[in-house]
Amino acid sequence: MVELESDSATAGPPRPWRSAARARAGAVRGAAGAVRARLRLVTAVTALGALVLAALSVPALSAAPGTVDYQAIRLPPSPAHPFGTDTSGRDLFVRSLAGLRVSLLVAAVSTVVSTVLGTAVGALSGASGGWVDRLLMRVVDAVNAVPHLLLGIVIVALYRGTVLAVVLSIGLTHWATVARVVRSEVLGLRDRPYVDAAVSAGAGRWWVLRNHLLPAIVPQAALSAVLLVPHAVFHETALSFLGLGLPPHLASIGNILSDGREGVLLGAWWIVAFPAGLLVATTLSVSGIAAAWRDRTIPTRRSELTL
Amino acid sequence: MLSARGVVAGYARGRAVLDGVDVTVPRGAVRGLAGPSGCGKSTLARVLALLQRPWSGTVELDGREIRGARYSVPRESRTSVGIVFQQPRPAVDPRMTLREIVSEPLRVRGARQPRARVDELAETTGLDAELLGRMPHEVSDGQLQRACLARAMAPRPRYLICDEMTGMLDASTTAALVRVVTGRVAEEGTGVLAISHDESLLRAWAGDDVIRW
Numbered sequence: 001m002v003e004l005e006s007d008s009a010t011a012g013p014p015r016p017w018r019s020a021a022r023a024r025a026g027a028v029r030g031a032a033g034a035v036r037a038r039l040r041l042v043t044a045v046t047a048l049g050a051l052v053l054a055a056l057s058v059p060a061l062s063a064a065p066g067t068v069d070y071q072a073i074r075l076p077p078s079p080a081h082p083f084g085t086d087t088s089g090r091d092l093f094v095r096s097l098a099g100l101r102v103s104l105l106v107a108a109v110s111t112v113v114s115t116v117l118g119t120a121v122g123a124l125s126g127a128s129g130g131w132v133d134r135l136l137m138r139v140v141d142a143v144n145a146v147p148h149l150l151l152g153i154v155i156v157a158l159y160r161g162t163v164l165a166v167v168l169s170i171g172l173t174h175w176a177t178v179a180r181v182v183r184s185e186v187l188g189l190r191d192r193p194y195v196d197a198a199v200s201a202g203a204g205r206w207w208v209l210r211n212h213l214l215p216a217i218v219p220q221a222a223l224s225a226v227l228l229v230p231h232a233v234f235h236e237t238a239l240s241f242l243g244l245g246l247p248p249h250l251a252s253i254g255n256i257l258s259d260g261r262e263g264v265l266l267g268a269w270w271i272v273a274f275p276a277g278l279l280v281a282t283t284l285s286v287s288g289i290a291a292a293w294r295d296r297t298i299p300t301r302r303s304e305l306t307l
Numbered sequence: 308m309l310s311a312r313g314v315v316a317g318y319a320r321g322r323a324v325l326d327g328v329d330v331t332v333p334r335g336a337v338r339g340l341a342g343p344s345g346c347g348k349s350t351l352a353r354v355l356a357l358l359q360r361p362w363s364g365t366v367e368l369d370g371r372e373i374r375g376a377r378y379s380v381p382r383e384s385r386t387s388v389g390i391v392f393q394q395p396r397p398a399v400d401p402r403m404t405l406r407e408i409v410s411e412p413l414r415v416r417g418a419r420q421p422r423a424r425v426d427e428l429a430e431t432t433g434l435d436a437e438l439l440g441r442m443p444h445e446v447s448d449g450q451l452q453r454a455c456l457a458r459a460m461a462p463r464p465r466y467l468i469c470d471e472m473t474g475m476l477d478a479s480t481t482a483a484l485v486r487v488v489t490g491r492v493a494e495e496g497t498g499v500l501a502i503s504h505d506e507s508l509l510r511a512w513a514g515d516d517v518i519r520w
Contacts, residue, residue, distance in 0.1 A: 193398040196358050197455070200390050201412035201462065202382040211411075215402050 037292065044288030051100065051282050059098035059251075062091070074268045084270035086256070087263050096275045099251040100282065106166055106252070107232035113171030115225040118178025123217065125179065126186025127209050137183070143176040149238060156244045166245050170232045178224045185217045219293070226290040230283045253279050308333055309355060309388060309466045309498060314364035316347075316354050323362065324350045330518065332466055335496040337489065339509035342520030348502045349393075352470040355500065356390040369465070386412065389464035393471035395451035399443045405454045406439040412461040428457040432487050449480040456484060460491065466498045467491065473508070485512050 069089035077084045083092035125136040143151070152169035159165035189195065190213065198208055237254030239245030246252050253275050260271035310331040317323040324347040332338050332355070342348050353359040354366060360376035367373065368384055392398045399408050406425055413421040429436050434453040438446050446454075452472065459467060469488060473481035489512070491497040503509050509517045 193392050193394070194400045196353075196356075197390070197392070197398050197458065198400075198411060198415070199358060199377050200356055200385055200388070201458065202386040202415045203411070204382070205378055207415055212400055 037295065040288055041292040044285040044292070047281060048285035048289065051278065051285065052104070055097045055101040055104065059094055059101065062094045067091070074263060074266065074271070076268075077270055077274075083274040084268070086259060086271050087268070092256075092271065092274055095251045096253070096256060096278055099253045099256045099275060100278050102163075102246065102250060103233050103236060103253040103279070104282065106163060106170070106236050106246075107229045110167045110170035110174070110232045111225050111228045113167065114174040114228055115178055115221055117171070118175035118224070119182050119214075119217070119221045121175065122179035122182025123186055123209060123213060126183040127190060127205060127213060133183075136179070140176045140179050143173065144180075148173040148235065152235060152239060153242070153244055156239055160244065161247050163246065166236055166239055169239065170235045173235075174228055174231070178221065178228075181220055181224055182217050185220050186213050189213055189216055222290055222293060226287050229286055230279070233279060308367070308369065309500075310367045311351065311355060311361075312365050312367065314351070314354055314361045314366070316350055316359060316361040316364075325354070325361070327364065330355070330500070332468075332498045332500045334465065334498040335492060336516065337492055337499040337501055337513040339506075339513035339517035340500060340502045340520070341504065341506040341509050341517055343504060346520050348504075348520070349470055352390060352468050352500070352502055355466075356388050356468050357385050358390070382415075386462040387464055388466045388468065389459035389462070390468045390470065391452070391455050391459045391472045393474045395448055395455045395475070396443065398455055399451060401443055404440055404442055405434070405446065405451075408443070409434075409439070409454055409457045409461060412458060416462070424461070425457075428461055429453075431460070431490075432457040433483050448475050449477065452476060452480070452484065456487060463495065464497065466500070468500045468502070470502045471504070472501075474503070481508070 067090060069085070072081075072085050072089040073087055075081055075085040075089075081091050081093060083096055086092055086095065121136055121140070125133045125140075151173045155169035155172060156165045159168070190208070192212075195208055195212055198212060203211075233253055236245055236252060237257055240248075240252060240254040241258040246255060248255060256275045257272060260268075260275070263271035308331055310329075312329055314325050314328045315323050316325045328347070328351060330338075330340070330351065340348060340351070350359065354361050354376075357366065357368075357373055357376055357380045365372050368387060371384075373380055373384060403411075409428055410418070410421050410425045413424060418424075425439065426436060428434075429439055432453040434450060434457060438450055443451055452475065456472070467488065472488075473484055476484070488497075488499055488501075492499055501509055501512050506517065506519070
């Protein structure tokens with residue numbers, strides 16, 4: 001009787017969803033799934049490569065993206081203007097790619113700033129505990145308590161109209177979320193028996209952090225980084241829309257989209273659709289690569305997926 | 308001699324799991340500790356392995372009183388007491404190969420590629436050398452526990468605490484691991500505290516030297 005009870009306690013209640021999840025995981029790990037995963041990764045890498053290459057080369061090889069031509073305003077897509085032209089007659093193909101370059105740069109740098117800062121604070125906080133943890137978490141609360149856009153505006157207002165200001169305003173407002181995620185991961189990991197074993201083997205805090213904690217939180221940190229990329233572009237848009245972000249003559253996806261809204265009302269859908277499409281394609285390929293990376297760091301798949 | 312005197316210990320905001328416990332583990336012998344589940348055997352193991360600080364009472368290692376636990380204990384003291392847990396799977400980092408797991412105590416001390424020593428440990432514990440390149444999820448519980456024992460023995464600890472080490476294993480693996488540990492006792496004079504709920508196993512292992520709780 002006692003045995004029966006302890007058996008049911010370890011087995012737990014029936015979990016019908018588990019079999020479905022298992023089956024899905026099994027399918028992904030099967031040969032066909034591996035091919036599909038690889039295909040997805042190759043597609044994402046190719047797409048991102050093509051986008052970055054285009055963003056770097058097209059604006060450089062074409063006429064200046066800011067060339068205004070009032071004879072050619074709001075032209076629909078045509079062989080001469082694959083993405084059409086905007087309300088000032090600028091070619092949107094060139095301008096969108098130039099904008100993608102600026103937006104990607106801003107997003108990438110501010111994401112790196114956020115992720116590095118957030119991971120460092122979160123890992124330190126979770127690994128040390130005690131007053132260090134309490135102090136850092138109050139700082140995180142303070143940063144989170146102020147709306148991101150408001151804090152961003154304050155930072156941008158100090159260094160108005162420069163790219164660095166936008167990078168800092170996004171980077172310095174979004175690390176707190178990353179820090180929270182990383183801290184809770186570290187808290188869940190630091191009392192694991194394998195950390196006990198490492199401590200017993202003579203490992204110090206730094207060794208445990210570097211060899212056991214950080215490798216385990218990399219997928220989480222990478223994922224929050226990827227989620228930040230589109231977010232950073234949106235903040236860049238919002239700041240530019242308020243007139244505080246990037247200077248209006250500088251093409252960025254944010255500037256183009258805010259310029260394009262009036263065009264949409266006049267039927268010029270292409271002014272918004274193509275730049276937004278570029279943004280979506282970029283985001284999807286970045287997150288596709290991140291998903292593949294995450295799958296690879298999941299221990300049970302490390303030996304199956306080799307890049 | 309590794310000893311606990313009047314140790315009171317427990318977990319945050321709970322009732323004390325250990326209430327004034329005295330245990331000594333002499334060098335070169337196996338001391339058994341038997342008791343039912345939940346009586347605090349594992350807590351005592353953690354306290355003796357210097358992983359948990361007792362609320363009161365003292366832990367003495369070769370005549371020196373140990374203050375604190377975990378990182379605040381000097382590395383030499385920590386590596387003097389090895390520990391093997393009941394469940395091998397949570398006791399290994401799932402991102403490391405078995406070779407990385409077994410070599411960790413050596414790498415902590417600055418050894419770069421302790422290949423020979425790891426191969427030797429694998430052979431001693433009966434761990435198939437070709438498994439060393441595998442990930443934990445690719446080997447059985449028994450093989451993984453052999454790796455855990457190899458890791459615990461890697462820094463040549465003077466004391467070894469086996470906390471239900473064979474609880475998850477079949478009879479032949481149990482016998483093999485017990486032989487490995489008793490071999491250490493004979494060759495290196497290791498002092499062993501064998502903890503189990505299975506008193507007959509302890510009698511086979513530690514003879515009459517079994518403490519019953």
